[in-house]
Amino acid sequence: MRANIAYDGKSMNLKITDRFNQELPADESLVNQPRQVSDAAFSFVTPRHPSAPNVLHRSLEVARLIGLNEEDLESDDFVEIFSGAKQLPGTKPYAMCYGGHQFGSWAGQLGDGRAINLMEVEHAGKHWTLQLKGAGATPYSRTADGLAVLRSSLREHLCSEAMYHLGIPTNRSLCLISTGDQVVRDVLYDGHPRPEPGAIVCRVAPSFIRFGSFEILASRNELKLLEMLADYTIRHFFPKIDGSSPSRYVDFFSAVCQSTIEMVLHWQRVGFVHGVMNTDNMSIHGETIDYGPYGWLEGFDSDWTPNTTDRSHRRYRFGNQPQIALWNLVCLANALYPIVREAAPLQAAMDQAQADFNRKSTEMQLAKLGVTDVLPGDGELIAQLQLALQAAETDMTLFYRLLGNCERTQLESNPSHGLEVVQDALYEPDQLSGEVRQQWQAWFLAYGRRLGAAAMADDIRRRQMNGINPKYVLRNYMAQLAIDAAEEGDNALIEELHRLLTAPYEEQPESERWFAKRPDWARHKVGCSMLSCSS
Structure with missing residues (x-):
């Protein structure tokens, strides 16, 4: 169906193709309060109505992905729909149920505590799920309010787009909208909460199905629903897999293994540290999701993590990301085992992923050096x-x-x-x-000497290296400068950084000031070195 909303005599068209909330079982209760939700893949929920929503930034490129145009972005209805203030006719927003391993320990039910899927749409032959982050409480919010603050929302909006243009699999971000509400957060979990401006991001991805979506069902022995979810996922997102084949779940797992290691290879290539590689933050599409306390390496340090919560053990440090990805895949394998019923093919897929990662990691690191073949030594x-x-x-x-x-x-x-x-x-x-x-x-x-053995002309090698070694990345201090300005009502730096990061491999002489080391003032500043999960 198409949902049309009229404004000033015009019409915003979106081809609604909700599937998740039509093909999978819903939570029977409509009570929006924290609780355990069983035998259901999601719960219907209505986004909270913000006091005074205002668009701080929007991406025309992402809008066109889902079937909107520049005129749509300027409409009042755009602000209301993508802040959660108004629902498109025929849509039924929902929050997803999932579990996860957090920092290596099983956490039980987690779910979309501050994310609400508005709708699913199709455009130009592609399917997209539109999700609001920070639009209010859901049955999965536990003791939280389901809201998000400007600083974390701005970081997610800019980073989603920066990662895409770096060539890294990621969800996209349609817009950043301030809510006009104050949200109380304790930034460093040190007993000093303070009110901050609230904001909402509209995230765009094929789906937001996670490793934890399967884990929660296996942990509860809800095997019929586990099969339903796996078959749904294969049917809609893995068209190369024969949905009637007895090996379909193994084939699905193998595909997720491969896309996951490809994603992490890209992270290592550009020095990106996710910061919270819990299994509930791992997409089955092999896309980067849930941008929390992420960061890029400033000084090269394989032990660095941007997450204050991980300060002691550094489980999610830069150098450990590949191993954590494989650990998370083991968790997914364990979740699928009850419907696969054999360990050997799952282990074989894991072994293949490990071998492929090792080989591709060497090739990637040599490519960063301008070397296109692999030699002993x-x-x-x-x-x-x-x-x-x-x-x-x-x-x-x-x-x-x-x-x-x-x-x-x-x-x-x-x-x-x-x-x-x-x-x-x-x-x-x-x-x-x-x-x-x-x-x-x-x-x-x-x-x-190694370059001599490669026998490649300097100009050709330089051009190849510049194609995989970015000149510009979203350093934490850059995002913090944009946050500080936006909190004072100045959104110009958001637009400047967004434009800069859409061409990270280009020279951009007018933006040379961003091709620089982290300034001394940012070395230990909150938001520029270590960050918390508080948002």
Whole structure:
């Protein structure tokens, strides 16, 4: 069906194709209060009506994905629909039921505590679920209010789009809308809550089905519903799988394994740290979802995590993300086992994913260096580089982008050439003395020899490296500057960063100020170094 809302004589058309809330069982109760929901995939719920919704930013590119145009974005109805204030005729918003392992421990029922699926739409042959984050309480909100604040919503809106243009699988973000309401949050969980401006993000993805969607059903032995959900997912999102085949659940798991490792490979490629890789935050589409306390590596550090909650154990640190992804896949395998009834094929899919990740990780790291083949000894070249990057605090994004400017012949004859090329990536160039300098020079000498073996012209290599090593990423301090300005009523920086991050591999001379190391003032500032899950 098409839902049409008239405004000023015009009409906003969306082709509504709700499937999840029509093909899967609903919670029989309509009471919107925290409770355990069993034998249901979701609960119907009405978004909260915000006091004074106001659009802070919208993406025309994402609007066109779902069938809207520029005129639609300027309408009053757009603000009301995508803030939750008004419902499109024929739609029935809902919150999804799922569980999850949080920081390695089973947490039981979690669900959409502050996310509400508005509708599902089709446009240009593609299917999209439109979800509001921060639109009020649901039966899965536990002790929370279901709302979100401006700082976390702005970070999610910008990061969703930044990740997409980096070539990383992700949900998209249609718009960022302030609610006009104050939301009380304790930013650092230190007993000092304060009111903050509320906001809502409209997230766009094929679906928001998660690993935890299957885990909760298996944990409750709701096997009929587990099969229904698996068959629904395969039927609508995995068309290459034969839905009548006895091996369909294994084939589904194998596909999720492959898309998940591809996603994490991209994270490692650009230095992105998710921060909360719980199984309820893992999409079965292999897309990045649930942007909370994420961050990009500033100084290269494989042990860094942006999440204050993870400060002690650093479970979700940068260097551990691949292993956590595989751990989460084991959890999904365990959830599917009751309907697969064999461990061996699930284990085989896991083993294949592990082997594929190891191979592709080496290829990816060599590609970042401008090397397109794999030779014996390349693993040592990569390992020695990572040691050097941590011996002197080095900005990862700047280092790899500048590295493309090295001239192979000079590296072979003058190892100091490499240090001169990448010096702007060093936070304290004075650290490059004694043994540390020798370590770096030895690596650049080995790198020059490796480039010689690759026999690629410098200009071609530079062009290839610049295609996978971004010049611009959404550093935490950049997002914080936009948050600070927006809280004062100035949204210009949101638009500037959004525009910058749609072309992260391009030079953009007018935006050169963003190609820089994290400023000293941001090193320990809240929101710029470590962040909490509070939003």
